Amino acid sequence: xxxxxxxxxxxxxxxxxxxxxxxxxxxxxxxxxxxxxxxxxxxxxxxxxxxxxxxxxxxxxxxxxxxxxxxxxxxxxxxxxxxxxxxxxxxxxxxxxxxxxxxxxxxxxxxxxxxxxxxxxxxxxxxxxxxxxxxxxxxxxxxxxxxxxxxxxxxxxxxxxxxxxxxxxxxxxxxxxxxxxxxxx
Amino acid sequence: xxxxxxxxxxxxxxxxxxxxxxxxxxxxxxxxxxxxxxxxxxxxxxxxxxxxxxxxxxxxxxxxxxxxxxxxxxxxxxxxxxxxxxxxxxxxxxxxxxxxxxxxxxxxxxxxxxxxxxxxxxxxxxxxxxxxxxxxxxxxxxxxxxxxxxxxxxxxxxxxxxxxxxxxxxxxxxxxxxxxxxxxxxxxxxxxxxxxxxxxxxxxxxxxxxxxxxxxxxxxxxxxxxxxxxxxxxxxxxxxxxxxxxxxxxxxxxxxxxxxxxxxxxxxxxxxxxxxxxxxxxxxxxxxxxxxxxxxxxxxxxxxxxxxxxxxxxxxxxxxxxxxxxxxxxxxxxxxxxxxxxxxxxxxxxxxxxxxxxxxxxxxxxxxxxxxxxxxxxxxxxxxxxxxxxxxxxxxxxxxxxxxxxxxxxxxxxxxxxxxxxxxxxxxxxxxxxxxxxxxxxxxxxxxxxxxxxxxxxxxxxxxxxxxxxxxxxxxxxxxxxxxxxxxxxxxxxxxxxxxxxxxxxxxxxxxxxxxxxxxxxxxxxxxxxxxxxx
Numbered sequence: 001x002x003x004x005x006x007x008x009x010x011x012x013x014x015x016x017x018x019x020x021x022x023x024x025x026x027x028x029x030x031x032x033x034x035x036x037x038x039x040x041x042x043x044x045x046x047x048x049x050x051x052x053x054x055x056x057x058x059x060x061x062x063x064x065x066x067x068x069x070x071x072x073x074x075x076x077x078x079x080x081x082x083x084x085x086x087x088x089x090x091x092x093x094x095x096x097x098x099x100x101x102x103x104x105x106x107x108x109x110x111x112x113x114x115x116x117x118x119x120x121x122x123x124x125x126x127x128x129x130x131x132x133x134x135x136x137x138x139x140x141x142x143x144x145x146x147x148x149x150x151x152x153x154x155x156x157x158x159x160x161x162x163x164x165x166x167x168x169x170x171x172x173x174x175x176x177x178x179x180x181x182x183x184x185x
Numbered sequence: 186x187x188x189x190x191x192x193x194x195x196x197x198x199x200x201x202x203x204x205x206x207x208x209x210x211x212x213x214x215x216x217x218x219x220x221x222x223x224x225x226x227x228x229x230x231x232x233x234x235x236x237x238x239x240x241x242x243x244x245x246x247x248x249x250x251x252x253x254x255x256x257x258x259x260x261x262x263x264x265x266x267x268x269x270x271x272x273x274x275x276x277x278x279x280x281x282x283x284x285x286x287x288x289x290x291x292x293x294x295x296x297x298x299x300x301x302x303x304x305x306x307x308x309x310x311x312x313x314x315x316x317x318x319x320x321x322x323x324x325x326x327x328x329x330x331x332x333x334x335x336x337x338x339x340x341x342x343x344x345x346x347x348x349x350x351x352x353x354x355x356x357x358x359x360x361x362x363x364x365x366x367x368x369x370x371x372x373x374x375x376x377x378x379x380x381x382x383x384x385x386x387x388x389x390x391x392x393x394x395x396x397x398x399x400x401x402x403x404x405x406x407x408x409x410x411x412x413x414x415x416x417x418x419x420x421x422x423x424x425x426x427x428x429x430x431x432x433x434x435x436x437x438x439x440x441x442x443x444x445x446x447x448x449x450x451x452x453x454x455x456x457x458x459x460x461x462x463x464x465x466x467x468x469x470x471x472x473x474x475x476x477x478x479x480x481x482x483x484x485x486x487x488x489x490x491x492x493x494x495x496x497x498x499x500x501x502x503x504x505x506x507x508x509x510x511x512x513x514x515x516x517x518x519x520x521x522x523x524x525x526x527x528x529x530x531x532x533x534x535x536x537x538x539x540x541x542x543x544x545x546x547x548x549x550x551x552x553x554x555x556x557x558x559x560x561x562x563x564x565x566x567x568x569x570x571x572x573x574x575x576x577x578x579x580x581x582x583x584x585x586x587x588x589x590x591x592x593x594x595x596x597x598x599x600x601x602x603x604x605x606x607x608x609x610x611x612x613x614x615x616x617x618x619x620x621x622x623x624x625x626x627x628x629x630x631x632x633x634x635x636x637x638x639x640x641x642x643x644x645x646x647x648x649x650x651x652x653x654x655x656x657x658x659x660x661x662x663x664x665x666x667x668x669x670x671x672x673x674x675x676x677x678x679x680x681x682x683x684x685x686x687x688x689x690x691x692x693x694x695x696x697x698x699x700x701x702x703x704x705x706x707x708x709x710x711x712x713x714x715x716x717x718x719x720x
Contacts, residue, residue, distance in 0.1 A: 008371075024396070
């Protein structure tokens, strides 16, 4: 009776260990979904805002004078405290393939030194693969002194390959308080 | 090691059991642990039910009458967390503890100490969760789905909720590991896998789902925690994260989770219907394969919970079609149960009544689920009361009715006494009528455009909300009959025979009633298995 009981105990221990490993595997898989999600976003072109927040490495293009696209600019301030934040112009007519520059104005009215991070978003979503920025204040966190006001440039090219049915895209920036992450508070 | 074999030997010489609080706190007996799980689940069912009644009281009429919106949102969020993790899941683990060893001819669960641990984690998890009601900022109010950034804006309740979810997760994964090891290694000799009762089969598949997805939830809430306190940006847009990713990870857990709550119900119904139809279950093997198919499909449909957040057309089509595919194995099950009843000698004792109501009402929930699977329609139904009606139809007359049916079916075996069947029939009819008064009008509300999770609404929704609230109070108070019937049965029920129902088959009915504290210490013989394992 002892022999089979010992075998059973060993088998139970072995299966328990295997299931324990499965559990750890599932836990790791949960974290593996993070890079997998980025890969999926890159493939599908959905939600790949990270590409928008990096300087685009884009080959020079010949401007397509025959086509005009409206680019609108939006500035948003969700629970970031007291800020002034707006685009200098609300919209621009652009030709695909040409480099343009516009500016956003931000003023820190929070009453202390802080760091802000602007996060870009582009609508409609299927245009996001065709909007290249060569210079943007959103690439890095921006330190602001108390009461400081700054004019910040954005340089962009709308790709010639932008689907023909799109004649209007909206570039929106949302600013967030990064002072905790930057260790200021 | 030596001391252990000694105690094991001492246990062999009969119904010796420890007395007083030690019996429960140090318990390694599957029946005692099963009882504790069921008592815990019943308690949480009434706690969560009270929260639901607060919600329905506020919604009885338009306007704000009883609670402020923040507390209302806490109630909807806490109701879900308490019912899912505190009532339904522990009730299934309790039933698994009581039944699986008896049904497979094993003396106990394979890992009895782990079993004790997985139960005793739960009270601490719920002390943390319910404790959030008393901290500054109130209980979590961002929904049980914990979507960031809203979930991160809670007060002190946030870390308590996260740690409570961690503990619940550890508890259910330990319970699941125990079930798998028990079923794989502890079956009586000669009882091969395809002769096991369906409750054991469905639980085996449920256990694998739990091991696969509960740790993913643990990962997701850990990421929330580090986003909030340690400056990571998994979901924080300001640091380059994406809140939509949380939804993907959450529902990768969340969809299998809904099958975790319903698969054991399929098992229970597959045992009750043959017993009261006095016929073997129709299509036993197809039931097993259908359960496995549902288990597999549950991993590839998660995004149907979030069609409106935006995804490529190909993704929408894939998730829509995969979701609809689930109705094939589910249909196999429904038709098998109907075929089992066809030309059977039916009788309508309380367990059978609950099983038949399950069959009807779960199917209604399944159909509204199919409607929600259609992408363009879902854009209309999303976050409306139609969704609330759908998931309550599959969870209340689905999982909960199956749990109540299981209690009424096996109670005579557990306690050795028969309960008041007349009163239980009254309990059934009150439940079956009021559950429809409660949830059916919510379909109309949703189709008319009433959003979920709101404490006040436009007056056009007033009538059906009032009907729904009346149903809620009727249903809630009818459930008090369940503990009453159980207590009455314990005190003064007539002695029950070993085979409490004449059509009941299975190894548990080969044991005397009440089931002895230690059962199947000698495995059942081939002849007993032959008699018991008739499907």
